[in-house]
Amino acid sequence: MPLLDLDKIIIKRTILGIRCTNCGGNLVMTQKGSMTGRFIKLISLGTIKPKHFECENCKKKHLLL
Numbered sequence: 902m903p904l905l906d907l908d909k910i911i912i913k914r915t916i917l918g919i920r921c922t923n924c925g926g927n928l929v930m931t932q933k934g935s936m937t938g939r940f941i942k943l944i945s946l947g948t949i950k951p952k953h954f955e956c957e958n959c960k961k962k963h964l965l966l
């Protein structure tokens with residue numbers, strides 16, 4: 902399935918393209934929610950699902966909308 906492979910590459914590229922705004926380090930996705938994330942989800946009535954990332958280097962938390 903070539904289409905499936907392409908999807909995987911695009912997803913990987915997107916994640917790798919996100920850098921920490923503080924130190925430029927790698928961001929890893931985290932399952933831990935934040936108050937801000939829950940609030941955005943609530944006021945958007947679930948249409949926006951924020952993704953949480955944490956910097957591997959400085960542990961700064963990032964929210965991707």
Ligand SMILES: [Zn+2]
Nearest residue numbers: 921924956959
């Ligand atoms: Zn960082």
